[in-house]
Each structure stands twice: as structure tokens, then as C-alpha cells.
Amino acid sequence: MIDIASQLAHIVGERFVSNNPEEAFFYARDPGLMPAHKPDYVVVPKTASEIQEILRLASRERIPVVPMGAGMSLTGLVIPLRGGIVIDMKRMNRILEVNEKARYVIVEGGTSHGALKAYLDKHCPRLRHSIPDSPATATVAANVMIHGQGRLTQQYGFNSDMVSGLEVVLPSGEICTIGSCALSPYWFSKGAPLPDLTGLFLGWFGATGIITKVALKLYPRKKMRDVEIFVTDRDDLVPDMVYELTHTEMVEDINIFAQPMPMIFKDNHHITLFITGDTDEELEFKRKMVWNCLDGFIKSKDGGFMSVPPVMKPTLLDMPQRSVSRFADVKKGGGFEYSGPIIPVETYPACTRKVMELGSKYDLAYSAMARVIGRNHAMMFGFAFTFNRADPQMMERTRKALEEGGEFALAAGGVFWKPTIDEQRLALEKMDATTRDLMKMIKENLDPLGIMNPGNWEVV
Amino acid sequence: MYTLQFDINHCKTCPTGDCLVKCQFMSLDKTEAIKEMIKIAEGKDSPVLHDCVTCYGCEEYCKRGNHPFYLITEQRQAKGILTAPRAITRQWINIGEPRGKARLGQVKGKVLSFGFMPELLQLVRGRLFEDVMPSYVFGQEFFCNVVYIHFSNTSIIKERLPQVLENFRKLGVKEVVCMHDECYGAFASLAPAYGMEVPFRPIHYFEYLYGRLHDLAKELRPLRIKAAYQRPCSSRLSHDTHHFVRDILSIIGVELVERAYQDENALCCGDILGMNYGYELKNDVQSRNLDDMAEHDAEYCVFNCSACQNVLATKVAKRGIKPIHMIDLCKMAIGEKPSMEVS
Ligand SMILES: Cc1cc2nc3c(=O)[nH]c(=O)nc-3n(C[C@H](O)[C@H](O)[C@H](O)COP(=O)(O)OP(=O)(O)OC[C@H]3O[C@@H](n4cnc5c(N)ncnc54)[C@H](O)[C@@H]3O)c2cc1C
Ligand code: SF4
Numbered sequence: 007m008i009d010i011a012s013q014l015a016h017i018v019g020e021r022f023v024s025n026n027p028e029e030a031f032f033y034a035r036d037p038g039l040m041p042a043h044k045p046d047y048v049v050v051p052k053t054a055s056e057i058q059e060i061l062r063l064a065s066r067e068r069i070p071v072v073p074m075g076a077g078m079s080l081t082g083l084v085i086p087l088r089g090g091i092v093i094d095m096k097r098m099n100r101i102l103e104v105n106e107k108a109r110y111v112i113v114e115g116g117t118s119h120g121a122l123k124a125y126l127d128k129h130c131p132r133l134r135h136s137i138p139d140s141p142a143t144a145t146v147a148a149n150v151m152i153h154g155q156g157r158l159t160q161q162y163g164f165n166s167d168m169v170s171g172l173e174v175v176l177p178s179g180e181i182c183t184i185g186s187c188a189l190s191p192y193w194f195s196k197g198a199p200l201p202d203l204t205g206l207f208l209g210w211f212g213a214t215g216i217i218t219k220v221a222l223k224l225y226p227r228k229k230m231r232d233v234e235i236f237v238t239d240r241d242d243l244v245p246d247m248v249y250e251l252t253h254t255e256m257v258e259d260i261n262i263f264a265q266p267m268p269m270i271f272k273d274n275h276h277i278t279l280f281i282t283g284d285t286d287e288e289l290e291f292k293r294k295m296v297w298n299c300l301d302g303f304i305k306s307k308d309g310g311f312m313s314v315p316p317v318m319k320p321t322l323l324d325m326p327q328r329s330v331s332r333f334a335d336v337k338k339g340g341g342f343e344y345s346g347p348i349i350p351v352e353t354y355p356a357c358t359r360k361v362m363e364l365g366s367k368y369d370l371a372y373s374a375m376a377r378v379i380g381r382n383h384a385m386m387f388g389f390a391f392t393f394n395r396a397d398p399q400m401m402e403r404t405r406k407a408l409e410e411g412g413e414f415a416l417a418a419g420g421v422f423w424k425p426t427i428d429e430q431r432l433a434l435e436k437m438d439a440t441t442r443d444l445m446k447m448i449k450e451n452l453d454p455l456g457i458m459n460p461g462n463w464e465v466v
Numbered sequence: 467m468y469t470l471q472f473d474i475n476h477c478k479t480c481p482t483g484d485c486l487v488k489c490q491f492m493s494l495d496k497t498e499a500i501k502e503m504i505k506i507a508e509g510k511d512s513p514v515l516h517d518c519v520t521c522y523g524c525e526e527y528c529k530r531g532n533h534p535f536y537l538i539t540e541q542r543q544a545k546g547i548l549t550a551p552r553a554i555t556r557q558w559i560n561i562g563e564p565r566g567k568a569r570l571g572q573v574k575g576k577v578l579s580f581g582f583m584p585e586l587l588q589l590v591r592g593r594l595f596e597d598v599m600p601s602y603v604f605g606q607e608f609f610c611n612v613v614y615i616h617f618s619n620t621s622i623i624k625e626r627l628p629q630v631l632e633n634f635r636k637l638g639v640k641e642v643v644c645m646h647d648e649c650y651g652a653f654a655s656l657a658p659a660y661g662m663e664v665p666f667r668p669i670h671y672f673e674y675l676y677g678r679l680h681d682l683a684k685e686l687r688p689l690r691i692k693a694a695y696q697r698p699c700s701s702r703l704s705h706d707t708h709h710f711v712r713d714i715l716s717i718i719g720v721e722l723v724e725r726a727y728q729d730e731n732a733l734c735c736g737d738i739l740g741m742n743y744g745y746e747l748k749n750d751v752q753s754r755n756l757d758d759m760a761e762h763d764a765e766y767c768v769f770n771c772s773a774c775q776n777v778l779a780t781k782v783a784k785r786g787i788k789p790i791h792m793i794d795l796c797k798m799a800i801g802e803k804p805s806m807e808v809s
């Protein structure tokens with residue numbers, strides 16, 4: 007019987023391993039609704055070679071391994087369902103390289119979005135990345151692992167579409183580079199013109215390997231940024247409005263929300279859109295295009311641009327936008343979760359009505375929120391509920407509401423985003439059988455022992 | 467039920483038709499103007515009901531005691547002719563709904579009324595207001611609700627304004643210093659036009675400031691600056707107080723530039739125009755207005771309404787003109803610092 011804790015200590019150093027109950031308690035849960043399950047060990051490695059050694063040890067001893075960023079994905083993806091080792095990535099937080107002219111950055115697998123933003127703000131004022139609205143501790147690698155979306159998603163797709171290279175430690179302990187970096191010093195492409203192998207890892211929730219480096223495309227940062235909010239009482243017209251807006255190619259980000267509180271937001275749907283420019287003329291030109299593309303709706307009185315008071319603007323323009331985190335604590339007790347399918351924008355009316363129905367059925371504070379992905383290609387639609395963690399009944403009602411929301415979205419043609427294990431099971435059931443077999447081949451080959459984040463994408 | 471007092475006979479014998487002849491958004495001669503106004507008063511449809519952009523101007527242009535704009539609003543509502551997108555109207559109705567959260571200072575016989583414009587709370591610090599503060603009211607319970615005439619909705623005003631008047635009556639106040647034109651317009655113009663009894667004397671804050679500047683005459687230092695005045699739409703409802711602009715500016719040593727969009731010809735901030743009618747109208751009005759300020763070498767743009775200031779401050783500043791609220795300007799004249807940043 008070998009002493010795993012001391013073997014881990016040997017790899018990462020005493021201070022960075024724990025099997026104490028305090029740490030086990032903390033690493034057993036995330037801020038969402040999934041039941042807790044304790045890990046046996048928590049390690050906080052500093053290097054890729056330490057991760058290689060941890061995975062070799064885990065393979066030898068057949069111990070489950072769960073990589074963890076900030077644990078903010080909320081759907082239980084970092085809960086060690088079968089115990090084992092949680093690898094907390096936060097010490098691997100270096101920004102390794104910025105290629106200004108080719109506009110990409112290479113970061114370590116535990117670097118947070120907040121740290122990357124702060125670095126770019128300070129050192130690369132003409133560059134930006136697609137920052138999500140999650141708390142600033144959320145990590146870049148985990149965010150692309152779950153196909154997150156950020157401020158530039160309407161223009162450039164999922165944040166994972168902006169990946170331009172990976173370094174991954176395979177479950178076997180081998181390390182490999184994916185993309186142009188596999189044969190070039192430059193990390194400009196995640197695949198093309200080679201076969202794109204990032205699909206073996208992205209979206210797998212760490213079940214096929216651990217990202218130790220990720221290169222992310224950067225984009226021009228304009229000097230000015232402003233926000234406009236178009237309001238309408240016609241949910242059925244929202245898809246057409248978004249279609250017109252995306253047609254202009256002038257908007258940075260498009261978010262939609264409907265919620266009953268505060269009073270200023272009651273009864274309406276709000277299309278929040280952000281515009282940018284290097285000069286007043288550029289910004290004003292874009293504003294004009296954006297306003298005028300919705301002029302027909304203003305004339306028919308089906309919608310209009312509200313006056314955004316200056317006091318509201320800093321909150322809206324903040325990155326990440328804290329209002330989501332604030333909403334998370336409406337019921338006090340800090341519980342917040344959303345079921346967020348990726349679904350065509352045309353389903354916005356049906357989805358919003360469903361959130362409202364669930365809010366009143368289960369007596370919950372709700373928000374319908376959506377972010378447009380690509381030029382109207384899809385949206386992330388959030389069935390979002392906030393709850394008090396000290397109120398188990400409210401938590402149960404929330405769980406039911408989320409479950410119903412998820413089932414509804416799946417039936418409406420949506421695909422779960424960052425699904426819970428139950429939702430993963432549903433998705434696998436519904437999936438084309440050959441696609442499922444292909445996933446099985448991948449999983450069996452990369453993780454034959456099934457030690458990587460077990461419970462997730464369990465095709466085998 | 468409150469009914470608008472409007473005398474069609476005044477229109478039938480009107481020598482000018484000024485209400486619509488002077489309208490800056492329509493082009494009607496005297497005969498057409500009178501004819502259309504009579505049609506509206508008779509409850510008939512008129513192009514005016516479709517083309518009016520709610521600038522409030524005609525309320526000032528009519529010198530025969532009628533209320534052409536209130537009438538237009540009534541008739542639009544009766545005919546279901548919308549000015550604003552429904553969602554905008556709904557939003558404003560929701561934010562104006564009383565929630566039992568009014569804030570009261572130490573209310574005395576004379577009280578400042580802020581409606582629910584929070585910016586005003588910081589403006590009233592200092593010596594100009596020391597003889598009345600901290601006697602104030604703030605919150606939806608004291609919000610005049612007049613803004614809904616922009617949204618062709620007088621029924622909500624008729625429902626809420628009497629309650630607001632009742633709230634003031636219960637406080638037992640004798641004089642209400644209205645810190646916003648629309649509030650003054652509600653009590654001095656709209657409520658009487660509908661036969662609502664106003665249980666106190668409304669005082670426009672310009673009148674109050676003018677009096678205080680006289681009290682503090684020894685402290686006054688002429689500012690020696692050239693300023694344009696941004697007249698708000700709601701000042702059309704309280705045009706009897708418009709002379710205070712010149713009165714105040716002259717005693718604090720501010721030269722009012724005599725520009726094209728002055729007094730009766732003033733252009734509004736454009737915010738409501740954008741919400742109701744879109745970019746082109748808003749941009750046209752704002753551009754003409756700001757170009758006019760710049761062409762007349764205004765160094766400052768003096769705001770009466772903090773909502774206009776919110777909308778235009780950055781835009782005027784970009785033209786090298788400093789935005790400032792009238793109260794802040796008066797503070798500067800008595801050696802105090804403005805409450806809002808003058809950029
Ligand atoms: C208030 C709030 C707002 C949010 N807004 C957004 C938003 O706008 N956009 C958005 O995309 N998301 C949003 N989220 C969801 C989530 O927080 C983010 O997607 C976040 O980026 C997840 O990162 P994390 O580090 O917290 O991931 P974690 O929860 O730690 O991990 C997510 C998954 O990735 C795996 N993983 C972690 N690190 C690695 C690695 N190095 N290698 C392999 N696998 C790994 C984990 O095992 C897990 O399966 C929001 C969340 C909250 C609470
Ligand atoms: S409203 Fe006044 S100005 Fe207009 S026609 Fe009637 S009386 Fe004349």
C-alpha cells in the first residue's frame with residue numbers, strides 16, 4: 007500500500023498537497039446545485055512536468071483525476087464524483103508570450119481571465135481578448151474547455167473558436183502540442199492547415215487530458231466603447247431585431263435580458279449592444295447604423311432605444327460585468343445557477359416564456375439572459391435562477407426549474423452548454439449513434455483506464 | 467374625472483394660429499393651423515396628431531389661454547395614436563410607480579421637491595439652499611408624472627397626479643420649490659388646466675435662486691463668461707418663469723449668447739425624440755443645437771434640467787464648451803465649488 011499523499015508531496019512539494027478535511031470540504035463542491043462529493047487529495051502543481059508525473063501516478067494507481075480552474079462553471083464539472091485527486095491549476099498562472107503583430111497570447115493552464123485582462127490593459131493597450139462575464143478568477147483554459155463565450159463572441163464565435171494552440175498532458179502522462187505550435191515556434195492556428203486535433207480535448211471537461219498551455223487570439227482594442235439598450239415588449243420580434251443588428255457588422259457584443267426586477271426592467275425585453283471606435287466619428291457612425299437598422303421597429307412602435315443614464319453605464323461597460331454576480335445574490339445566500347443551452351436565436355420567445363413560467367411555477371427570482379454567438383448563428387440562452395443556500399426547499403425548487411428548463415431546451419433543438427452529468431447522459435442518448443461511437447473511440451483511446459474526470463462524458 | 471379645459475372659441479377667433487404656425491416640426495400657415503386645431507378640438511383626426519414630435523412648444527406659443535399640446539395628447543390617446551414605442555412608455559410608467567419609499571427631509575412650510583431625480587440631491591448643497599434645506603421631498607410619491615405627455619398618455623397623469631397633490635397636502639406644506647421645470651409645470655399649468663386643486667404655492671427654482679442671489683448679493687463675483695442656455699422641453703409649460711434665465715445670468719455676470727435657438731425657438735436635448743422617433747430626428751436636433759452654441763462662441767452651456775445635462779454634457783464638452791447646471795453656475799458666482807464636474 008503506497009502512500010499517495012507523500013508521493014504527491016514528492017512531486018509538487020509538501021505545501022501543495024492536502025488530504026485535510028477542510029480542503030476536502032471546500033473542493034467537494036461548487037457554487038451551483040450539484041451534491042457535494044469529497045476528493046481524497048488536492049494538489050496545486052506549478053509545472054506541466056509535475057502534472058505529467060501526477061497523471062503517471064494516477065494511471066499506475068488507477069486514481070480518478072479532476073482538473074479544476076476557478077470552479078465557477080456551476081454545473082458540478084469540478085466535483086470529484088468518484089473522489090481521487092483534484093488538480094487545482096491556479097499556480098500555473100503565467101502569461102508566457104504575447105505576439106503583438108500576430109495578435110495572440112500564450113498563457114498557462116491556470117491563468118485567470120482577470121489576470122490576462124490586467125496584463126493586456128497594462129502592457130498591450132491595443133489588444134483585447136474575449137472576456138466572459140464570469141468572476142475574474144475564472145480561468146482561460148477551463149473557459150475554452152467548456153466552450154465559453156465572451157465579449158467578442160458575437161463577432162468571432164465561441165471563445166474556444168479563438169484558440170490558436172494548446173499544450174496538453176494526456177492521461178498517459180505524455181505531453182503534446184496541438185496546432186501550428188506542433189511544428190512551428192508560432193502559435194497562430196489551432197489546426198488549419200493541419201487536421202484540427204483540438205476537438206479531442208475542447209468540450210471534454212478534462213476527460214481526455216489536461217491543458218497546460220493555451221494560445222488565444224487577441225483582437226484590436228478600440229479606444230472608445232459605448233452601450234445602447236433597445237427595449238421591446240414583443241418577444242416574438244427579438245429574433246428579427248437581432249438579425250438586423252448582426253447584419254450591420256457594427257456591434258461588438260449583443261446580450262438580451264428580461265427580468266421582473268428592478269422596476270425599470272419589468273415587462274420588457276432588453277437588447278444590450280456594445281459599440282466601439284477609435285474616434286468619435288467611428289463610434290457615431292456605428293451608432294447611427296445600429297439605430298437605423300432598427301428604425302422600422304421604432305416606427306411601428308414595437309421597440310425603441312431607451313435612455314441609458316450615465317450612472318448605469320459604468321456597470322454595463324464593466325468587464326467582466328458584475329451585474330450577473332449581483333443578480334446571483336438577490337435572494338441572499340449567494341446561490342445562482344443557470345441552465346444555458348446553445349440554441350438558435352429564433353427560439354428566444356419560447357425560451358423566455360418558459361423561464362417566466364418556471365419562475366412563477368416554482369416561485370423563484372429569475373432572469374432570462376442570452377448572448378448572441380456569431381452573426382446570429384446561435385445564442386447561449388440562460389434559464390437563470392437565484393436561490394438562498396440556507397433554504398433547502400428553495401434549492402430543490404431551483405433544481406426542478408433548471409431540470410425542466412433543460413428538457414425544454416433540448417426538445418426545442420438546443421444543445422446543453424456545460425451540462426451536468428444528467429444532462430450529459432440525456433445528450434448522449436439523443437445523439438446520433440455513430441457520433442456517440444466516435445466519442446467512445448476517442449475516450450477509450452485517450453483514457454483507457456477511465457481516470458479522467460470520471461462521470462463526465464461517460465460514453466464507455 | 468378630470469377634463470381638460472380647452473375653449474374651441476378661442477381658436478375660432480384666433481388672430482394668429484401661433485400654436486402651430488410657430489411649430490418647428492411642421493409647416494402650417496395661419497389658416498391651416500387654426501383649421502387643424504379646431505378639428506382636433508372637435509375630436510377629428512388631423513395630420514398634427516401624427517406628426518407632432520412632443521416638443522411641448524405650442525403650450526408656450528398659444529397666448530390665448532388654451533392648452534394645444536395637452537389637447538393633442540388627449541386626442542392621441544383617445545385615438546390610440548402612439549408617440550413612443552410601447553415598451554418605452556411601459557418602462558417609464560413602471561419607474562414612476564409609487565413604491566412607498568419616498569425620502570423626506572425635515573419638512574417645514576417650505577419644501578424643495580426633487581421628484582425622483584437623484585442628481586438634484588447633490589446640487590442643493592451649500593449656502594444657496596441653506597435657508598430651506600434640509601426640508602425636502604424625494605421619491606415617486608412626489609413625482610409630478612407630467613413626462614407621460616411625451617408618451618400620449620394623460621390617463622396615467624390623471625390617475626397619479628391627484629395622489630401626488632394629496633401627498634403634499636398631507637405634509638401640510640405651504641410652498642413647494644420645484645427643482646425641475648416639469649414639476650413646476652405640473653402644479654402651475656397642467657393641474658389647473660384639468661381643474662385639479664393645488665394645495666400649495668408652487669415656486670420655480672429659478673425664482674428661488676434669484677431671490678437667494680439677492681440675499682447673498684455681497685458675496686457675488688461676476689463670472690465674466692459667455693454662455694449658451696439649454697432650454698428644456700418642460701420649460702414650455704412654465705414659460706412665465708423663462709425670464710429668470712436672463713435675470714439670473716445678468717446678476718452673476720454671465721453673458722447669454724444670442725443664438726438662433728433661443729427662447730421660443732429653443733431646441734430640446736433630443737433624448738425623447740430619439741426614444742420616440744429614432745436617430746435621424748434626434749441627431750438633427752442635437753447637431754443644429756450644438757453647432758449653434760459653438761458658432762456663437764459659447765464657453766459654457768448652462769443646463770436647467772439635469773436630464774438634459776445627462777444627455778448633452780459629453781457632446782457639448784467635445785465641442786470645447788463646458789457643461790454646467792444653472793445651480794452650479796450660481797454657486798460659482800458666490801465662490802462655491804460646483805457639485806458636478808465641469809469638464
Ligand atoms: C456570475 C457568473 C457569470 C458567468 N458568465 C459567463 C460568461 O459570460 N461566459 C462564460 O463562458 N461563462 C460564464 N460563466 C460560467 C463560468 O464561470 C465560466 O465559463 C468560467 O470560465 C469557467 O472557468 P473556471 O476556471 O471557473 O472553470 P471550472 O469550473 O474550474 O472548470 C470547468 C471545466 O473545465 C475543466 N478544466 C479546468 N481546467 C482545466 C484544464 N487546465 N485542463 C482541462 N480541463 C480543465 C474542469 O474539470 C471542468 O470540467 C459565469 C459564471 C458565473 C458564476
Ligand atoms: S390653441 Fe391657441 S394659438 Fe392655437 S389656434 Fe387655438 S387659440 Fe390660437
Ligand code: SF4
Nearest residue numbers: 489518519521522524
Ligand atoms: S408639441 Fe411641438 S411638435 Fe407638437 S405640435 Fe406642439 S410645437 Fe409642434
